[in-house]
Amino acid sequence: MFEIDAAGIYYRDLNARIREALAKGEKEVTVRNVNGQYYIGDGLSGNATIVLEGVPGNDLAAFMDGPTIRIKSNAQDNIGNTMNAGKVIIEGNAGDVLGYGMRGGKLHILGDVGYRIGIHMKGNKKQSPTIIVGGTAGDFFGEYLAGGLLILLGLKPDGPIVGDYLGTGMHGGTIFVRGEVDKKNCGAEVGILDPDEDDMKVLKNALTEYCADLGLDIKEVMSKKFKKLVPVSSRPYGNLYAY
Amino acid sequence: MDHNYQKDISGCGLTGLISTKKRMIGGADIVKSLCLMNDRGNGLGAGYAAYGIYPKFKDFYAFHIMFDEPSVRRTVEEYLKNNYKVEKVEEIPTFPVKAISISPLLVRYFVQPLKERLVGEIAEDDFVVNSVMKINSEVEGAYIFSSGKNMGAFKGVGNPSDIAEFFRIEDYSGYIWTAHTRFPTNTPGWWGGAHPFTLLDWSIVHNGEISSYGINKRYLEMYGYKLTLLTDTEVVTYLLDLLIRKHGLSIPAAAMALASPFWKKIDEMEKDDREVLTALRQTYGSALLNGPFSILFGHGKGLVGINDRIKLRPLVAAVKDDITYMASEESAIRAICPAPEKVWAPRAGQPVIVELED
Numbered sequence: 001m002f003e004i005d006a007a008g009i010y011y012r013d014l015n016a017r018i019r020e021a022l023a024k025g026e027k028e029v030t031v032r033n034v035n036g037q038y039y040i041g042d043g044l045s046g047n048a049t050i051v052l053e054g055v056p057g058n059d060l061a062a063f064m065d066g067p068t069i070r071i072k073s074n075a076q077d078n079i080g081n082t083m084n085a086g087k088v089i090i091e092g093n094a095g096d097v098l099g100y101g102m103r104g105g106k107l108h109i110l111g112d113v114g115y116r117i118g119i120h121m122k123g124n125k126k127q128s129p130t131i132i133v134g135g136t137a138g139d140f141f142g143e144y145l146a147g148g149l150l151i152l153l154g155l156k157p158d159g160p161i162v163g164d165y166l167g168t169g170m171h172g173g174t175i176f177v178r179g180e181v182d183k184k185n186c187g188a189e190v191g192i193l194d195p196d197e198d199d200m201k202v203l204k205n206a207l208t209e210y211c212a213d214l215g216l217d218i219k220e221v222m223s224k225k226f227k228k229l230v231p232v233s234s235r236p237y238g239n240l241y242a243y
Numbered sequence: 244m245d246h247n248y249q250k251d252i253s254g255c256g257l258t259g260l261i262s263t264k265k266r267m268i269g270g271a272d273i274v275k276s277l278c279l280m281n282d283r284g285n286g287l288g289a290g291y292a293a294y295g296i297y298p299k300f301k302d303f304y305a306f307h308i309m310f311d312e313p314s315v316r317r318t319v320e321e322y323l324k325n326n327y328k329v330e331k332v333e334e335i336p337t338f339p340v341k342a343i344s345i346s347p348l349l350v351r352y353f354v355q356p357l358k359e360r361l362v363g364e365i366a367e368d369d370f371v372v373n374s375v376m377k378i379n380s381e382v383e384g385a386y387i388f389s390s391g392k393n394m395g396a397f398k399g400v401g402n403p404s405d406i407a408e409f410f411r412i413e414d415y416s417g418y419i420w421t422a423h424t425r426f427p428t429n430t431p432g433w434w435g436g437a438h439p440f441t442l443l444d445w446s447i448v449h450n451g452e453i454s455s456y457g458i459n460k461r462y463l464e465m466y467g468y469k470l471t472l473l474t475d476t477e478v479v480t481y482l483l484d485l486l487i488r489k490h491g492l493s494i495p496a497a498a499m500a501l502a503s504p505f506w507k508k509i510d511e512m513e514k515d516d517r518e519v520l521t522a523l524r525q526t527y528g529s530a531l532l533n534g535p536f537s538i539l540f541g542h543g544k545g546l547v548g549i550n551d552r553i554k555l556r557p558l559v560a561a562v563k564d565d566i567t568y569m570a571s572e573e574s575a576i577r578a579i580c581p582a583p584e585k586v587w588a589p590r591a592g593q594p595v596i597v598e599l600e601d
Contacts, residue, residue, distance in 0.1 A: 011282075036279050036574025055574045074586060076572055077557055095573075095588060096557060114588050115554040139553060139591065163590075184511075 002026040007033035011057065015039055022048050022067075036076075041069050041088075058095075061088050064105065077114070080107050083129070089213045093135065102129040102148065109133045110214045115163070116140040121173060123147030132210045139163035142229070143187075145170040151206060153178045153221060166190065167229050175229035176203055178221075191232035199228055255438070255450040256283030258570035259421035259539040260579075261546040261597050266565060267295060270412035272579045273420040277403040279578040280424060280571060283450075286342075287432025288425030289406040290398025292389075292439040292446035292541055293417030301393040303330050303353035304371055304443075309434055310348040311384030319378055319385045326374065327354035335397070335410065342405040347434050351395070368443055368488065373467070375442060380469040386435045391444040391543070398423075398437035406437075418599070419541045423448035427474075435472045440480040443488070444543040449476040450571055451556045454534030462529035479538060482530050494547060498594040500527040502552050539569055545598035554591035561586040567597045 002021045006014050014037045021029050027048050034040070034054035041050060045065040052071045061069055062081040074092035080099045086106075093111035099118045104127040112135035119140060121129050129148040134155050141162050142150045150173070154161035161179050168187030176199070181192050195203065203226060204218070211218040258276040262268055273291060297305050306323075310316045323329055335349040356370045365373075375387045389396035394417075397410040403424045407413065423438035430436060439446040453459065453475035460470050460478055466489070468481040479501070486497040500523055509520045524531070535555030539548050548569040550558050559573045561583035568576040573586060589595050 035577055036572060038282065055577055057572065057574060074573055076574065093586075093588070095559075096554065112588075114557075115591065138588075 001028045001030055004029065004031045005033055006031050006035070006037060006054065009037070011037035011039055015042070018050065019044070022046060041067060044086075061086070064088075074111070075109075080105070080131075083107075085127070087213075091214065096138070099129065099131045102131070103127065104129050106209075107131040108210050108213050109135075111135045113137050116143060118145060118148070118150045119143040121145055121148040121150070123173065130206055132206060134210075134214065134216070136160065137162050140165045140168065142167045142173070142175045143169055145173040145175065145231075147172045149173065149202070149206060150175045151178075151203065151210075152176070155216075155221070167231075170229070170231045171233075172231060174199075174202075176226045177229065178224050178226050181227045181229065186229065189231050189233060190229050193228045193230065195226050195228045199226075255426050255448075256280035256424045256571045256575070257422065257438075257448040257450050257537065257539055258568070258575050259419070259448070259541065259546055259548070260566055260568045261419045261541075261599070262566050263597060263600050264565040265295065265418040265599055267416040267418060268420065268566075270407070270415045270417075270420070273422045274403065274407040274412055276568075276570060276575045276579045277422040277424055278407075279575045281403055283426065283571060284403065284424030285426045285432075286402045286405075287400055287427050288398070288437035289401055289403040289423060290396060290425075290437045290439050290448075291407065291410070291412050291420065291422045292394065292396040292441060292448075293412075293415050294391075294394040294419035294444075294541060294543065295417040296395055296415045297353070297393045300330060300353040303355055304390055304392055305395050306352040306354055306387050307335060307389035307395055307397070308350050308352065308378075309386050309388055310350065313348055315382055315384045316348060316350065318382055322374075322378065322382075323352060323354060326360050326370075327352075327356055329354050336414070337409050338411050340401070340405050340409045343399065343401050343409050346399060346409070351389075371443060372484070376467065376469045379471040386471070388435060389441045389446075391441060391446070394419075394441075394444060394446065394541070394543070396439045396441045396446055398439065399434045400432050400437065419546050421446055421448045421539050421541045421546070423450075430473050433473070436474045438476060439541075440472065440474070440476050442480050442484050444541075445480050445483050446541045447476055447480045447483070447538060448540075449479060449536055449538045451536035451538075451551065452534045453478060453532055453536060455532055458529050459532065479532065479536075479540070482532075483540060483542075486527070486530060494545075494596055495594065496523065498547070498549050498592075498596075499523060500530050501532045502549055502592040502594075503527075503531055504592065505552065537571065545596065547597070548589060548595040550589060550591050550593070552592040557588075558595075559586065559588055560595050567595075569595060 030051040036057040038057035041061040043063045049068045059078045065084045066086045068087045070089045075094040077095035082101045084104045090109040096114035097116045115138035132151040167190040330353040438448045456475045486492045537556035537558040561568045563583045
């Protein structure tokens with residue numbers, strides 16, 4: 001295991017040192033005393049694990065393509081922008097705009113998240129991104145969702161589990177919410193269903209890995225009813241500019 | 244500068260703290276917190292505001308004035324002499340900093356309006372506001388950028404660390420601090436355009452863009468405010484002064500006027516709340532702030548943080564002992580308070596209101 005002390009180090013220098021360690025073939029890098037350094041893990045490929053102690057700065061894991069980042073505290077905004085593969089595990093809360101335009105890989109967050117989580121996330125036949133949130137989320141959860149999987153658990157809700165404009169503009173992908181969903185907080189395109197057997201398999205599969213990552217009991221997480229949110233019309237604006 | 248210039252867009256970083264027990268906190272903390280977010284700004288503006296810094300002159304309005312050139316100083320001093328008891332005049336202490344090659348002349352005056360000038364029913368604070376508006380709009384090259392009691396703003400063109408060093412921020416101690424690093428994108432980065440924006444005891448730092456600037460400006464002009472500092476944030480300062488000091492709104496009510504709930508939410512409310520909110524929005528439609536913002540505003544009795552209604556800018560709050568911190572990034576708080584008792588992200592449009600103990 002390779003260690004870096006990030007105390008007082010400027011983000012550019014810190015990221016250069018992380019890249020250098022990975023280039024030398026290090027498979028596990030622990031970075032201590034992180035506080036606010038931006039862009040950690042951006043554009044990195046390979047299969048190394050990076051453990052961060054402290055609160056990393058914005059724009060973590062943007063365009064990341066393979067590695068696993070474990071954050072042992074809270075995290076800030078804009079994590080996993082256009083991420084392609086790999087995983088970010090957050091043992092605390094995280095901020096706004098997580099997984100924007102994400103196209104593969106996983107974000108596993110134990111705590112609460114802010115606004116605009118998983119907006120414009122997309123998948124294709126070969127890969128599909130997943131975001132799982134253990135706590136609550138703000139407005140615009142899954143806004144413009146085009147593909148992939150969003151799971152919101154609300155394990156210890158201190159207030160509403162999710163904000164307004166849930167899935168507004170959604171035209172692909174699936175959102176699961178552990179608990180009830182009020183239609184008036186959803187976009188017009190959103191259909192609220194009870195998950196069927198296949199859905200429960202998808203959920204169990206995703207949540208087993210999530211619980212293993214964060215030390216949770218899968219039985220307890222699965223013990224409450226989920227709602228499934230899907231777009232009820234596909235490509236509702238497909239003809240918008242066509243006539 | 245043409246004060247009819249219409250628009251400014253800025254993306255910025257802000258931080259603030261308050262000791263509810265009025266413990267005096269040295270400037271080094273706020274500087275450290277702000278400098279962590281150095282890259283949120285671009286060196287074209289930084290500033291600090293502190294409360295409790297002038298205990299010896301706490302009954303006097305502390306005018307911080309910037310003069311583009313020494314000749315206008317005489318004009319302003321003539322005006323002050325005719326209208327105020329001037330208790331003390333001194334240049335604001337500054338320290339040469341390599342990165343700041345040019346700066347205006349910076350002078351502070353501790354003043355009280357002359358009794359005989361308070362003719363009619365005019366209140367002392369209105370008189371001071373009128374003076375600020377008059378100097379800032381009529382005296383070319385002179386700007387009163389701070390006019391409260393026992394508080395002051397220190398700001399200019401530079402990075403957070405340069406401006407801190409220039410004004411020797413570490414030499415001041417206060418019980419409320421706000422600070423800002425600026426990234427102006429639509430107007431010049433000039434000394435008057437740096438944050439905080441202040442009037443009387445109000446001081447505002449802002450990250451975002453007030454797209455309703457034009458409407459807000461015209462509304463404020465009806466009440467005699469003159470917008471001279473070429474930056475959107477200026478409207479927030481004067482709106483708070485108008486709504487809270489002049490119209491007597493509570494801070495939560497004023498916050499609700501500036502960042503009103505959407506009509507959709509109001510329609511869902513119980514009858515009483517619905518009627519109050521409807522009246523508030525109808526009355527203060529022109530005070531509504533549109534566009535992305537996170538704002539901290541300090542005043543004589545406390546510190547408030549507020550976001551726009553759909554959370555288009557970040558704001559994090561934390562508490563440790565008697566101190567509440569608010570900043571654009573959690574790491575900026577942890578830079579000076581590594582282990583807060585509680586950290587949270589305030590919800591859109593929900594103000595965080597912290598008041599000093601009596």
